[in-house]
Structure formats: structure tokens, C-alpha cells
Amino acid sequence: MSTAKQKMRERKLRNQPASVQYSSTSQTVESSSQNGGDAPATAGEIHDGAPSDIQKSTDKQKSRGQQGGWHRGHQKDGGGYVREMPQHITGGAFAMARAAEVKAMLKAISTRTGSCQLFEALPRHMRRRAMSHNVKRLPRRLRDFASRLREKSLQAGSKKKKEKAKCRSRKARRRHGNLLLEFNRRQRKNIWLETHIWHAKRFHMVKKWGYCLGDRPTLKCYRPCYRAMSTHCLLMDLSYYCCIELQGEEDKLLAALSQLTSKEAGPTFAAALCLSGLRQGSVVVYRAGGFPAQALGPVTFLWRPRTQGLTHRQLWIWAHPTMKQDLLPELQIVCQCSEAVVPPAVPVITPVDVPYTAEPQHEPAKSPKAVKTQGTKRKCSSKDPSEPPAKKIVGDGTRPPGTPVTWRSCSTGIVINDLTMEMVRYRLIGPQSHSVLTETLEAATDCDASVKLQPSSLWWPEHCKDDDKMGLHRQQADVFKTLKDLYSTGEVPAGIVLGLTVDDPRLTIPQKKVKALTCVKQIQEEDEQKRRELMLRGVPQHCCQSLLWEQSVRDNVTENKISEQELNRMKSDVLVPGSRLSPIPPQSRIPILLLHQPGKQVGHEMSSWGAGWDLLLPKAWGMAFWVPLVYRGVLIGGLNMSLKHSQNKGSPHFPHDYPDCPAGARFQEQQEIELLNKFKRRPPAKRINYIKQGCLAPFRCPWQQLAEEWELITREGREERKRDDQSGTTTHSDTAVEEKTTHINISETKPPSCFTVLRNRKSLKLLSGWCKPTTSKGQRLCRINQAPPLDHTAARSFLTPNEMSLAWVRFSLLFKGNPELHAMVCVPLAEDLKLLRNKSDINCPQEPVHKNHFKTRTKNKKKGSKKTPASSLSSDKTVEKESELPSTSEPNLSAAEDPPTSSDLVFGLWPDPLPSITSHCSRVTLGWVTQGDFSLSAGGGEALGFVSVTALVHTLLSQPSEHRGLVLLRNPSSLHYHFAKINIEV
Amino acid sequence: MLRSVEMDPVEYTLRKRLPRKLPKRRNDVYVNMKTDFRAQLARCQKLLEGGGHREICVHGLGLAINRAINIALQLQASSQGALQLAANTSTVELVDDLEPEDPDEAAEPMTRTRNNSAIHIKVFYPEPQ
Known part of the structure; x- marks a missing residue:
């Protein structure tokens, strides 16, 4: 506290005129007068901020300060003040000097700049909360000044900010029609799903692919969601x-x-x-x-x-x-x-036009006048009876009315x-998803006889008249009932389809959330037979038919949906509260389709993990099914979970893991920009220096370059081998490969073809057989596959058509470690494999720290940017000249032919074009990881990614058979390599 | 690979479905061959001693029968005769999918069932007389 006080005092004293000392001689008096003359200038400069309105207090401080000055001087001199007492004072000079001092002080007090000093000047005990907001909280003597300041700041603010649109009261805004208009306006750019509002209350929403989608829940439920997927049921909205x-x-x-x-x-x-x-x-x-x-x-x-x-x-x-x-x-x-078929003049979905009528009203107006005129328009239009009332958008409401949707x-x-957007698609994942479905849905009940007799505009009463159709419906209902006897969703054949007509699930919604579970009971002999039939053969063919395929039925169901409000009124009219509605209104029969989603089908571990059902509904019925499903105790996942789902299944996720598709390439570009921006947001000193980490492309995967480089290596290798064959030596180690890679010059390659992803089943099977170590258990598998053993001839014949391809690979880490996005996949050296005997992660190989050759360049760039803009051009040139020096001295950099302009340089990142990526690190690079995380199902780090097929075969050839299929993974932000096992699952 | 094509006009991929999952109580232990033996043994011991169960059921299917028996016997040996065993055997029906790999895509996938043996060992403290 004492130091703080001292500091404060020093600050105050700093602005005071220098302490006055009496001198013994008359000369010194003159000098003092000079001193006095100097004082106002310095004081005037420094003493900017002291406000005048607190004259009293500053006066007091000043006097105290002077005293302090005297006091201090006295102590330093060791009581020599008696000795220095002047003999006489020249009155005129002394008075003049003092007058000048007083003038300076008065001036310093009266001038004031800046507003913040106002509140600071108040002693602490007089400061009040929200003083800047409410002038009356200030002492009265300061009010004038504060209010003046406030006006000034308000004026400055209003110049920048746009004129605030006139805001209606909350009550008016929340009125149903207005709310709908607002919602329709907000979903013009990005389409909302039917469950949007439900999601928006619970999820972090992202705008992606023209939709508003829930990314991840605001709750912390990563593990519960995983648990739901593996033991119960997770629900996702896939209507997009x-x-x-x-x-x-x-x-x-x-x-x-x-x-x-x-x-x-x-x-x-x-x-x-x-x-x-x-x-x-x-x-x-x-x-x-x-x-x-x-x-x-x-x-x-x-x-x-x-x-x-x-x-x-x-x-x-x-x-x-x-x-x-x-x-x-x-x-x-x-x-x-x-030939585009123009949609009919009166489309079924009338509210298509609504967002466009709503558009101008809600746009922030440019001038207050416009607001006024539009406001009156709005009033007129809302009173106008011919105007159709705002309707909820169902389906794809944002499509311009003239867009063709049909081509013949x-x-x-x-x-x-x-x-x-014509249909709603929900995905249920997990072994209990069938029991959730059977609990939520009930096969549609037959119509009453009285309803049947009279013709109806609804589809179900008409449907009921046909006995054949009702027979089919009963069979479908039977199959649906046998689903109850299953214990797990994975038991049925993969991908079966079941068509069904169900009652409105809102009628049977429970009062409280319940967790749907399979009921354990002894089933009848007859049912057992049915269950076996379902398990072995799936659904009979005629039961796959559904009326959801019919456009007319879909539209009929969509139009005649009972609104929530209406339904609640009907429920409240029931005599016994909480009992079921009967008879069920004829509108509430919905045709649906159930599609079985197979779980993990490839590989030997975790088979049929993540199996589930997809539920297809006609549009507008989304929420009617969503809430009852949620009431059956399912958890809801977003985009994040669907990524994790496919990661655990080991399957590529679109568009993340399809680099050869245009959509995948677009996604990668976007991802790179996002990651780069995130990287640039950190202060340079806190960024990871990826150059030092030996990571060329931390934010993207240059697949094309990888494939090209490896193709070149093989071509060179083949030529060499031809020479070797003559001499009879066939030694191939990865060191040899490494040597070759260092000599790569990209400019030599001919205009190459694009890389592809290997999806040929036979080739993949062959490759997957080769990846397994040929000992113990692996040997047996190899024999079953009857794959030709891996040797040079087999490899050559395999590689000829697949030179530029990548293979989708799963990596499971042997020890600790957590692979991340864009981790590098590298070939272990022979010495590295010896480290494996230790069976621990501590002894895994390390990458030596790389040298940052761009350091000088970035520094120069900084200097250059500090110079005046006029000289920046010339400085750029010098930078380029300097930058050429290190690149020529370093052989590794020779690939980068034209040095990049300094504007591309970001501290810690390699500028384009990249040098040879395969040989950049101490271990040869095979590929990259596109998804990597701690896998809860495997209980360890798992990663998915692509490797170059050529590189993989070369590596496998050079590895000893007991260590075949071992690679090293290294995260972009780390120097630590981790051992991992390659699995190719077909 | 060529030879096999000559033998059989249509190649099939065998895909085994998981055995039927039965509802599980707290004191059921399903033994598998992937988890470490000691870990499974420790789990059983924990159930009997710390878990407060008077009896547990050890289930093993196919290859894991051997291991299930081993676990049960180890439990008995380590309890100095306090535990008793009662073994039951059963047959479990398993389903295999055969997916055709022919280029013409005319062949129907097949499903076949086969049987496998299973053992269910009840490990319990006998009721005091």
C-alpha cells in the first residue's frame, strides 16, 4: 500500500514546479528567478490533466507537495538549511519569480484535456457505480462538465453508427404473425430445418452448406453421446x-x-x-x-x-x-x-412468396424517412385482407419461385x-434404436366404419376402403411388431427397408421423459419364428412398399396436419385428463419409411458398432416426431457427433475425407483458411513455429504433391533396380529411398495426372493382406485371403495402375499418444524399430529441431513495413535479394525455386511453394491424418487418413516381416513420433 | 485368386454377425478373448468380494469357453473352498452373411446359421445350512 501511495504522490509532484531553494548570494537569486521563469513552461507541458474544478483539493496537495519538497531537501542536506539561509532578499526579483510560479500553477490547474481524468480526479470514496451513465451520481460541481463531455461523445458515436431502426415493443415482436415473418426473413439465406428452433435453444449453430445446423450441444455431453451411441440411442436430424x-x-x-x-x-x-x-x-x-x-x-x-x-x-x-x-x-x-419442367403456376407450397414480401420491411433502412414510409406501408399491408397471412415455411422455402425442380x-x-427438403430424415444410432422406434410409433389404426362410408379428401379413409392395401398394412404392422423382440439393432440384415403407416406420435407422448428399453420376456413359439425370419431374410419384399413414395399422399399428409394448438385443444376436451384421444382424428396417419443403417462392417473389431435406423417422414411432420422421440430418452447429436460416429466406424466422412472430390477439395480450402486465420489471431510470439517443428503444411494436406513425388521416386527406383538386377543385388532400404528423395526436383516432372483415391475392392483387399504382419494370427488370415505374397514382382504389377492413388487407412497407436488433425505419417527407420522392444512411449524417436531459414526474411519484412510506404518497394527488392542467399546455401531449399514475396510470409509457416515434402523430415513422409482423436471405443489414440499407395507398398517391401505395417505418426505441433499400426479395412 | 475363381463361379465374402446379446444383470460376466485374462479375473473377484454379490454368472462362447472355465476354477481356488461352481452348457445360434462379389451383381446374398457351444458357470457361496 505504501508503494502505491508513494507512486501516486510522485505522479502528483511530477507536475509541480521545481522546489524553490533560497540561495545565499544575489546571483543565485537571479538564477532562482530564472528557475521560476522556466517553471511555467515545463509545468504547462506536463501538467495537462489536473482538472480545475477540484481546485481546492489540488491546492491542498500542491501545498503538501511543496512542503514535502522542502522537507526532502532539508534531510538530504543534513540540516544545512540554517547555513544556507540568505542574508537578504531582493524584493522585486523574488516577487517576480513567485508570481511566475503562481501563474504557471494556475494555468496548469485551469487547462484540461481528456475526459477520463474527470472520474479519476474524484477521490475513491466519492466514486459511484454507473457514474458515467447517470450524471446525477456525480458531485454537483462536476456535473456541468460531465454532461458536456457526454454530449460530445454521443455526437462522435452517432456519426459512426448507423441510425438505429425503430424498434417495436417486445410484445409486438413476439406476436405470432410478426414472429413468423421475422423467422421467415432470417431463413432466407440459410435454410432452417424443421427442428431448427428446438436446436437453436440447445446447440451451437453453424451456417454450413446453405443450412443452419446444430454443431454441438451447449451441454457438456461428449461422453454421454458416445455412450448413447454404443449402448442406447442417439438421434440426429439429417434433413439437410x-x-x-x-x-x-x-x-x-x-x-x-x-x-x-x-x-x-x-x-x-x-x-x-x-x-x-x-x-x-x-x-x-x-x-x-x-x-x-x-x-x-x-x-x-x-x-x-x-x-x-x-x-x-x-x-x-x-x-x-x-x-x-x-x-x-x-x-x-x-x-x-x-428440358426443365416449369413448376405449376400455383405451387402446393404457397408460402414460397412470403419471405420476399417480408424482405423490405425488415431490412435496416438507410434513412429515417425510409423507415417512416415503410412503416406506414407495413401497417397498410397488414390490414389489407387480400394479403395472405404469414405462413410457416415448410420444405425449401428459399428457392426462387421460378426455379425448375423437375427435368424431363x-x-x-x-x-x-x-x-x-421435401422429406424429413432422422437418424437413430445405437443398439436400442429399434426399441425407441417401437415405443414411439404405433401402426396406424383402422378407420371407423362411419368415416369409411363417406368420401373424404384425406388419403387414409380412401386407403382403408381397399382390402388389399389394408392387408399389406397389417403385414407391415406385424413386421414392425416383431422388431420389439430384437435385443440389438445390429441383429437384422444390414440395410433393410420397412414401409409403414403410423399414427400421430403426439397422441401417445408420455407425460415425462422415459428411457425406452427392450422388454425382457419369453416370446411365443410363433413370434420366435417370425423373429428368426426377420433376422435371416429381412423384411419380405412387399412390405418394403410405402406410400411415402407417392407425391400426392405426401402433399395430402403435409397439408392436413393438425396443428399443435388444435391437438392440445382436443386433448383438453377429453373427459379423463391424460387419457388417449379416441377416436383418433383421421388426419393423423402418416406414411413413413424405416431404413436400417449398418454399423461398422469392415474390419474385425467392434463389428456392427453404430448401427441404427433412419426415419423418413413427409415434410412438416418433423417436430411432431422429434419431440416424442426425445421423450423416449434418446440423446441428440449434432454435426460434431456425426463426424465422431463415422470416425469410430472407421469410415470416411463426407466432405472431410474425400480429397479427390470437388466438394472435398472445397472443404479443404475452407478449412485451411479457417485454421490459418485462427493461427494468425495469436500473437506471433505465442504461435507455434511450424518451420522449426519440421511441419511443411500444418493446415492442409498437399495430396497432389505427395502423389507426384512418390511416383517420381518409384520411377527412379525402377530404373535403378534395372541396373541392380543386372548386378544381382536387390537391397532396398528406406535409406536408399531417402537418398533418392533428396534429389527430387519437381520441375522435372511431366504434367501429371490428378491423384485418385483407391476404391477398387480387389486392390484394397490385396493391400490390406500385405499390411498385416506375417506371423502368428496374421499368417492364418493371409492364407484365407490367398493373396500373393508381397515381393517385387507383385508390387510392380500392383503399382502400375495405382501409381497416383491414395489409400484410406486406419492407424491405431501402439502406446500412448493422441493423434491430431494433419498429423504426418512417416516410415520408421531401422533403428526406430529396435526401440519397439522397450514397449513404452518414452523411447519413441524424436525429430530434431529444424532451422528457421526464413527468420531473417520475416525480420526484414518487419523492418520494411516500418519504413515509409514510399520506400517499401525498394525494401522489398532488397528482401528478395537477401532471401535468395540462404536458399542457395541450403540444399533442402533448392526445390523452392522462386523465393516468395515477403507479403506471403507468416511467421512460423513455410511459404509457398513447398520444398519436397517426402524428405523434409528425418523420416520419410507417407501421408497425413485427416481425423485423429482419442477413440473411446478402442481406448487409445486412433487416426484415419490417407497414405500414398506407392509409398505404402515401398515401405512394406522394405520392412522386416514381423514389423510389417508399422508406421510413425507425428503431430504438426510436436517433435515426438508415435508408433502406430496400419489397418486397411475392406 | 485365379484358382478360386475357377473353383467357384461366384465369390462370397463371409461376414459374421455378432451373437445375440442377452439382457445383462449386474452379476453377469461375459468372457471374451480380447481382454486380458487377469483383468477379467479381477473383475469377477471384485464382484464377489467388493460388489456384495452372493453369486455371479460367467458366460463363455466358443473359443472363450476354455477361458470361462479357467476363470471359474481360479476363483474357486483362491477362495479356499468357500465358492462353489455349477456349470451349464448350451448351444447358441450364430448368423453369417455371405455377400457376393461377382461383377454381374446377379447373385443374391445368402445368410446361413451355424451353432456354437456356450457355457454358463454359476459361481456362488453356498447358503449356510
Whole structure:
């Protein structure tokens, strides 16, 4: 405290005129008078801030300060003040000097700059909360000044800020119609899902792919969500997936679609089971005839089961929204559907226009006048009876009214229909998802006889009249009932489809949240038989049919939905509160489709983890099903969880893990920008220096360069081997590879083809067999696969078609460690493998710290930027000249031919173009990790990523058989390598 | 690979489904071959001693039968005769999926069932007479 006081006092004294000393001689008096003359100038300069209104207090301080000055001087002199007492004083000079001093002091007190001093000048005990807000909290003598200051600041602020739009009262804003208008305005740019408001209250929302999507819950529930996925049920809203409908003759459709896929990459659109409509299929789509290059991305598809005697088929293709812009034109080309069918003049969804009428009213107006005029307009329009009232947007309401959604082909008769947002898709993940479904949904009950007799505009009463259809409905309901007897969702055949009509689930919603569980009971012999049938054969073919396929039924159901309000009124009218509504209103029967989602199918561990069901609903029914599902104790996941789901399954996630697709490339670019911005937001001293860490590209993966470099290495290696074969030596170690890599010069490569991702089933199987160590358990597997053993001839024949490809690989860490995004995959040296015997992470190899050759350049850049802008041009040139020096002296840098301009330089990052990436570190790089995390299912670090196929085969060839398939992983921010095991799962 | 194509016109991939999961009580222990033996033994001991269960059930299927028996016997030996065993065997039906890998995609996938043996050992403290 004493130091603080002292400081304060010093600060105050600093502004005082210098202490006055009496001198014994007359000369000194003159000098003192000079001193006095000097004082005002210095005091005037320094003593800016002391406010005049507190004259009294400052006067007091001043006098105290003077006293202090006297006091201090006296002590220093050791009581010599008696001796220095002047003999006489020249009155005139003395008075003049004092007068000047007083003048300076008065001036210092009266001048004032800055506003903050006002409050600071008040002693602490007189300061009050919110004093700057309310002038009356200030002492009265300061009020004038404070209010003047406030006005000044207000004026300055209003110049910058826009004129605030006139705000209506909260009550008016929250009125239903106005709220809807506001909501419609807000979803113009990014479409809202039907569950948006539910999500927005509970999730961190992100605007992605033209939608508003929930990323992750605001609750901390990462582990509970994982637990729900592996033991109970996790629910996700996938309505943002785009559905494209194809209609036409079966053979023509198949002929058209076969151009997009290849049978080498697994079952296609024509797979027998999928074609019959029994199963949902998934396939990776390529540009027409482009396989294996030019991939577009993965889609799932579903054929409508055949109706008897008809060859006309219907097919739904579900694709990610980022992929739709690539997929739709490709489909149009393949099916020769160029003719756009203009939608009918009166569309079924009337509120399409609503957001556009609402648009001008809510835009922040530029001038107050405009606000006024628009305000009056609004009043008029709301009173105008001809204006349709604001309606909730259902489906894709943001599409401009004239946009075609249907395309027809004259030659093939195929019709393409864009069904984006026409259906709601929910995904339930977890072994208990079937019991959640069986508890929530109930097969639709039959209509009353009285309702049946009279004709109805609703679809269900009409449906009930047909006995055949009702027979089918009963069978479907039967199958649905047998789902109850299952213990786990993974028991049924993968990908089965069940069509169903259900009652409105809002009618059976429980009062409180309950956790749906399978009930344990002894089942009848008959039921047991049915269950076996379901487990072995799946759903019979006719039960896969659903009325959801019919556009008319979908529209009918959407239009006739009972509103929440109406339903609640009906519920309140029931005699016994809480009992079920009966008879059930005829509107509340909804056709749905249940699609089984297979869990983890590849690999030997955790099989069928993450299996679940997809629920397809007609639009507008989203919330009616969502809340009842939530009331069955499921947890809700966002985008984050869907990423984790596919990570645990070991499957690539779109668009993160499809670098060869245009959507994937776009995603990577965006991700790089995001990560770079995040990196730049840190102060330079706190950033990780990736150059020193030996990490060339921490924010992206230059796949193309990797594939090119490895292709070059093999070509050189092959030539060398030819020479070697003659001499009869076939020694190939990774050191040899390393040597070669150092000699790479990128400019020598011919204009290369694009890299591809290896999706050929046979090649992948072969590769996966090679990756396994050929000892003990692995040997048995190899024998089963009957793969040719790995040697040079096999490798060469394998690599010829796949030189530029990447392979999707799962890495499981042997010891500790947590792989991160863009971790490097490297080849262990022979010495590294010896470290494995220690069986611990401590002895894992380390990367030596790299030298930062760009340090001088960044420094120069800094200097250059400090110079005046006029000289910046010349300074840039000098920087470039200087930068060439280190690059020529360092062999590793020789690849970077033209030194980058200094504007590209970011401290800690390699500037473009990158030098050879394979040989940059002490271990040769194979690829990168695209998803890495601690895996809760494996109980250790797991990563997914791509490696160059060429590099992988080379590595495997050079590794001893007992350590085959071992690699090193290194995070971009660390020098520590971790041992990991490669798994390729087919 | 060529040879196998000659033998069988259509190649199939075998995919084993998981055995039926049965509802699990607190004192059920399903033994597998992946987890460390000592860890599984310790888990059983914990249930009997710390968990306050008078009896536990050790289940083993197929290859894990051996290990289940081992665990039960180890438990008995370490209890100095206080624990008793009662073993039951059963047959569990397993389902395999056979997925065709033919280029023409005309073949139907097949499902077959096979049986496997299982053992259920009750490890319990006998009721005092």
C-alpha cells in the first residue's frame, strides 16, 4: 500500500514546479528567478490533466507537495538549511519569480484535456457505480462538465453508427404473425430445418452448406453421446441431405447410372438386392466414365419396390448438400434430361412468396424517412385482407419461385425430380434404436366404419376402403411388431427397408421423459419364428412398399396436419385428463419409411458398432416426431457427433475425407483458411513455429504433391533396380529411398495426372493382406485371403495402375499418444524399430529441431513495413535479394525455386511453394491424418487418413516381416513420433 | 485368386454377425478373448468380494469357453473352498452373411446359421445350512 501511495504522490509532484531553494548570494537569486521563469513552461507541458474544478483539493496537495519538497531537501542536506539561509532578499526579483510560479500553477490547474481524468480526479470514496451513465451520481460541481463531455461523445458515436431502426415493443415482436415473418426473413439465406428452433435453444449453430445446423450441444455431453451411441440411442436430424428422385424405365435408368459407377469399387446401383427395393445401397459416384479419377462423392440410394407388371421404376438418391451442385448436372447429362419442367403456376407450397414480401420491411433502412414510409406501408399491408397471412415455411422455402425442380428427357423418358427438403430424415444410432422406434410409433389404426362410408379428401379413409392395401398394412404392422423382440439393432440384415403407416406420435407422448428399453420376456413359439425370419431374410419384399413414395399422399399428409394448438385443444376436451384421444382424428396417419443403417462392417473389431435406423417422414411432420422421440430418452447429436460416429466406424466422412472430390477439395480450402486465420489471431510470439517443428503444411494436406513425388521416386527406383538386377543385388532400404528423395526436383516432372483415391475392392483387399504382419494370427488370415505374397514382382504389377492413388487407412497407436488433425505419417527407420522392444512411449524417436531459414526474411519484412510506404518497394527488392542467399546455401531449399514475396510470409509457416515434402523430415513422409482423436471405443489414440499407395507398398517391401505395417505418426505441433499400426479395412 | 475363381463361379465374402446379446444383470460376466485374462479375473473377484454379490454368472462362447472355465476354477481356488461352481452348457445360434462379389451383381446374398457351444458357470457361496 505504501508503494502505491508513494507512486501516486510522485505522479502528483511530477507536475509541480521545481522546489524553490533560497540561495545565499544575489546571483543565485537571479538564477532562482530564472528557475521560476522556466517553471511555467515545463509545468504547462506536463501538467495537462489536473482538472480545475477540484481546485481546492489540488491546492491542498500542491501545498503538501511543496512542503514535502522542502522537507526532502532539508534531510538530504543534513540540516544545512540554517547555513544556507540568505542574508537578504531582493524584493522585486523574488516577487517576480513567485508570481511566475503562481501563474504557471494556475494555468496548469485551469487547462484540461481528456475526459477520463474527470472520474479519476474524484477521490475513491466519492466514486459511484454507473457514474458515467447517470450524471446525477456525480458531485454537483462536476456535473456541468460531465454532461458536456457526454454530449460530445454521443455526437462522435452517432456519426459512426448507423441510425438505429425503430424498434417495436417486445410484445409486438413476439406476436405470432410478426414472429413468423421475422423467422421467415432470417431463413432466407440459410435454410432452417424443421427442428431448427428446438436446436437453436440447445446447440451451437453453424451456417454450413446453405443450412443452419446444430454443431454441438451447449451441454457438456461428449461422453454421454458416445455412450448413447454404443449402448442406447442417439438421434440426429439429417434433413439437410438432398434427395434426388429419378423415374423411368428400369433398363434405361440402369444404363444411364452405370456410367457413373464402376463394379470394381463394389456393388453399384444394379446390385440385385438393392434393385428389388429390399435394401438400401450406398455407392461412390464418379463423373460419367471417369472411374477411377473424377470422383463426386458418396451417395445412398433406394429403389422403390416393383409394382407388378410395370417396368417403370422410381429411385431416390440421397446426397450431401455440398455434392448436389456437382451431382445434379452430371445426372442430367447422363440421363439426357435437359428440358426443365416449369413448376405449376400455383405451387402446393404457397408460402414460397412470403419471405420476399417480408424482405423490405425488415431490412435496416438507410434513412429515417425510409423507415417512416415503410412503416406506414407495413401497417397498410397488414390490414389489407387480400394479403395472405404469414405462413410457416415448410420444405425449401428459399428457392426462387421460378426455379425448375423437375427435368424431363424426350429420348429416354427419364424424369429427374429435385426433392430437397421435401422429406424429413432422422437418424437413430445405437443398439436400442429399434426399441425407441417401437415405443414411439404405433401402426396406424383402422378407420371407423362411419368415416369409411363417406368420401373424404384425406388419403387414409380412401386407403382403408381397399382390402388389399389394408392387408399389406397389417403385414407391415406385424413386421414392425416383431422388431420389439430384437435385443440389438445390429441383429437384422444390414440395410433393410420397412414401409409403414403410423399414427400421430403426439397422441401417445408420455407425460415425462422415459428411457425406452427392450422388454425382457419369453416370446411365443410363433413370434420366435417370425423373429428368426426377420433376422435371416429381412423384411419380405412387399412390405418394403410405402406410400411415402407417392407425391400426392405426401402433399395430402403435409397439408392436413393438425396443428399443435388444435391437438392440445382436443386433448383438453377429453373427459379423463391424460387419457388417449379416441377416436383418433383421421388426419393423423402418416406414411413413413424405416431404413436400417449398418454399423461398422469392415474390419474385425467392434463389428456392427453404430448401427441404427433412419426415419423418413413427409415434410412438416418433423417436430411432431422429434419431440416424442426425445421423450423416449434418446440423446441428440449434432454435426460434431456425426463426424465422431463415422470416425469410430472407421469410415470416411463426407466432405472431410474425400480429397479427390470437388466438394472435398472445397472443404479443404475452407478449412485451411479457417485454421490459418485462427493461427494468425495469436500473437506471433505465442504461435507455434511450424518451420522449426519440421511441419511443411500444418493446415492442409498437399495430396497432389505427395502423389507426384512418390511416383517420381518409384520411377527412379525402377530404373535403378534395372541396373541392380543386372548386378544381382536387390537391397532396398528406406535409406536408399531417402537418398533418392533428396534429389527430387519437381520441375522435372511431366504434367501429371490428378491423384485418385483407391476404391477398387480387389486392390484394397490385396493391400490390406500385405499390411498385416506375417506371423502368428496374421499368417492364418493371409492364407484365407490367398493373396500373393508381397515381393517385387507383385508390387510392380500392383503399382502400375495405382501409381497416383491414395489409400484410406486406419492407424491405431501402439502406446500412448493422441493423434491430431494433419498429423504426418512417416516410415520408421531401422533403428526406430529396435526401440519397439522397450514397449513404452518414452523411447519413441524424436525429430530434431529444424532451422528457421526464413527468420531473417520475416525480420526484414518487419523492418520494411516500418519504413515509409514510399520506400517499401525498394525494401522489398532488397528482401528478395537477401532471401535468395540462404536458399542457395541450403540444399533442402533448392526445390523452392522462386523465393516468395515477403507479403506471403507468416511467421512460423513455410511459404509457398513447398520444398519436397517426402524428405523434409528425418523420416520419410507417407501421408497425413485427416481425423485423429482419442477413440473411446478402442481406448487409445486412433487416426484415419490417407497414405500414398506407392509409398505404402515401398515401405512394406522394405520392412522386416514381423514389423510389417508399422508406421510413425507425428503431430504438426510436436517433435515426438508415435508408433502406430496400419489397418486397411475392406 | 485365379484358382478360386475357377473353383467357384461366384465369390462370397463371409461376414459374421455378432451373437445375440442377452439382457445383462449386474452379476453377469461375459468372457471374451480380447481382454486380458487377469483383468477379467479381477473383475469377477471384485464382484464377489467388493460388489456384495452372493453369486455371479460367467458366460463363455466358443473359443472363450476354455477361458470361462479357467476363470471359474481360479476363483474357486483362491477362495479356499468357500465358492462353489455349477456349470451349464448350451448351444447358441450364430448368423453369417455371405455377400457376393461377382461383377454381374446377379447373385443374391445368402445368410446361413451355424451353432456354437456356450457355457454358463454359476459361481456362488453356498447358503449356510
